[in-house]
Amino acid sequence: MDKGSKVPLYLQLMEALIKQIGDERYHEHEKLPSERELCEIHDLSRITVRQALQELEREGYIYKLHGKGTFVAPKSFNQKLVKLYSFTEEMKKADKVPTTKVLSFNELAIDERLAMKMGLEPLEHVYKVIRLRLANHEPLMYETSYLPKKMFPHLTATDLVERPMYDVFQQDYQIGVTKAIERFSAASIRAEEAAYLNMNEEQPAMLIKRYAYFREQLIEYTISVARGDKFNYTVELT
Amino acid sequence: MDKGSKVPLYLQLMEALIKQIGDERYHEHEKLPSERELCEIHDLSRITVRQALQELEREGYIYKLHGKGTFVAPKSFNQKLVKLYSFTEEMKKADKVPTTKVLSFNELAIDERLAMKMGLEPLEHVYKVIRLRLANHEPLMYETSYLPKKMFPHLTATDLVERPMYDVFQQDYQIGVTKAIERFSAASIRAEEAAYLNMNEEQPAMLIKRYAYFREQLIEYTISVARGDKFNYTVELT
Numbered sequence: 001m002d003k004g005s006k007v008p009l010y011l012q013l014m015e016a017l018i019k020q021i022g023d024e025r026y027h028e029h030e031k032l033p034s035e036r037e038l039c040e041i042h043d044l045s046r047i048t049v050r051q052a053l054q055e056l057e058r059e060g061y062i063y064k065l066h067g068k069g070t071f072v073a074p075k076s077f078n079q080k081l082v083k084l085y086s087f088t089e090e091m092k093k094a095d096k097v098p099t100t101k102v103l104s105f106n107e108l109a110i111d112e113r114l115a116m117k118m119g120l121e122p123l124e125h126v127y128k129v130i131r132l133r134l135a136n137h138e139p140l141m142y143e144t145s146y147l148p149k150k151m152f153p154h155l156t157a158t159d160l161v162e163r164p165m166y167d168v169f170q171q172d173y174q175i176g177v178t179k180a181i182e183r184f185s186a187a188s189i190r191a192e193e194a195a196y197l198n199m200n201e202e203q204p205a206m207l208i209k210r211y212a213y214f215r216e217q218l219i220e221y222t223i224s225v226a227r228g229d230k231f232n233y234t235v236e237l238t
Numbered sequence: 239m240d241k242g243s244k245v246p247l248y249l250q251l252m253e254a255l256i257k258q259i260g261d262e263r264y265h266e267h268e269k270l271p272s273e274r275e276l277c278e279i280h281d282l283s284r285i286t287v288r289q290a291l292q293e294l295e296r297e298g299y300i301y302k303l304h305g306k307g308t309f310v311a312p313k314s315f316n317q318k319l320v321k322l323y324s325f326t327e328e329m330k331k332a333d334k335v336p337t338t339k340v341l342s343f344n345e346l347a348i349d350e351r352l353a354m355k356m357g358l359e360p361l362e363h364v365y366k367v368i369r370l371r372l373a374n375h376e377p378l379m380y381e382t383s384y385l386p387k388k389m390f391p392h393l394t395a396t397d398l399v400e401r402p403m404y405d406v407f408q409q410d411y412q413i414g415v416t417k418a419i420e421r422f423s424a425a426s427i428r429a430e431e432a433a434y435l436n437m438n439e440e441q442p443a444m445l446i447k448r449y450a451y452f453r454e455q456l457i458e459y460t461i462s463v464a465r466g467d468k469f470n471y472t473v474e475l476t
Contacts, residue, residue: 085475206424233422
């Protein structure tokens with residue numbers, strides 16, 4: 001650290017740590033030295049170290065686990081919101097191997113609230129599918145989908161274990177998504193989801209509600225819980 | 239509650255509470271009965287009440303404050319990500335009175351990291367402006383903006399207190415935003431921001447980074463911290 005420089009010390013520390021992460025001096029999920037150790041190593045005050053770590057956390061380079069310390073965050077995915085995308089395709093583009101675990105698959109009569117959301121009649125049958133989406137075996141999203149049975153009358157859990165959902169729609173039913181509306185919000189994570197996503201309940205999640213259509217027909221309503229530290233979403237406005 | 243109904247009890251309770259909130263039986267920010275009281279009032283198990291409250295929280299009808307209870311959330315704003323928007327205009331559309339507090343206004347020589355982000359030379363001068371955005375006196379966003387001085391050579395804090403920023407750009411400099419790129423992520427909130435936004439540090443926030451351009455020139459880089467329970471963002475994909 002150059003204490004005579006015009007560059008604030010916390011920024012110098014940030015840059016040093018970012019460089020070390022970039023050089024793989026520290027690897028993904030590796031524990032960083034504690035605040036106290038960083039003070040000693042770099043001869044800095046606690047407040048300077050804390051500010052650097054706060055900024056690094058916000059910028060997604062590191063994450064904190066309560067009582068455990070500070071760790072190097074894996075690189076996050078930036079999803080461009082321009083055209084329709086699928087988890088499978090996006091992970092392949094990022095050179096990751098996408099996999100899916102079907103956690104549950106049920107047929108049920110839809111309740112009034114959901115029927116209203118989906119434009120269905122109350123008590124119509126839907127499949128409720130809960131899936132965990134992974135990239136290189138790392139869990140990234142916890143997804144709950146509701147699919148109208150009338151659109152996919154013979155759908156089974158096996159179909160969704162073996163093939164991406166949209167491939168099943170296309171190959172078995174000649175149904176493709178022509179339009180999707182997605183709604184993004186920041187949310188706390190529930191204990192069950194946190195466990196599946198290897199998250200701490202303190203970490204924020206991105207909640208994405210997707211309404212997917214085939215022409216004017218709703219064919220999918222999915223609530224995705226995405227790790228907040230792994231995903232960001234970009235849109236261009238003119 | 240109708241225990242003979244096919245509709246699960248937690249959904250019946252949700253619907254009852256949503257109706258009461260809609261009817262203004264409970265007002266915005268009013269405390270709801272405790273879990274235990276709800277159990278007694280409706281003769282339901284703790285687990286049922288807890289599930290209903292969890293769903294209501296996730297859907298944005300209520301919020302919890304640790305150790306204080308459950309409260310009715312104010313209605314959230316849904317921002318459509320189609321074309322350029324401004325806080326001022328959006329709040330007016332929602333029949334709210336937008337106001338802005340300028341918390342700080344500084345001129346500074348930009349550091350290397352920010353220069354890279356903004357496509358400026360290191361040590362070029364920028365204004366760093368921190369503003370609190372309110373609607374009907376309720377704080378909703380905490381925004382830190384960096385504006386290149388060369389684009390707005392005579393900008394003052396007073397300008398930004400008196401007029402919306404984009405009006406100042408247009409009226410005083412004949413500069414309008416022609417394109418903006420926005421990046422959304424879910425983030426934890428910092429103590430200082432939480433205090434300004436009347437939030438609890440446990441509540442998640444939406445972090446929005448806006449890069450605004452006039453033709454090909456970056457004129458604004460803004461980091462907005464928005465209350466997670468107050469905003470959601472919708473995009474249509476085809």
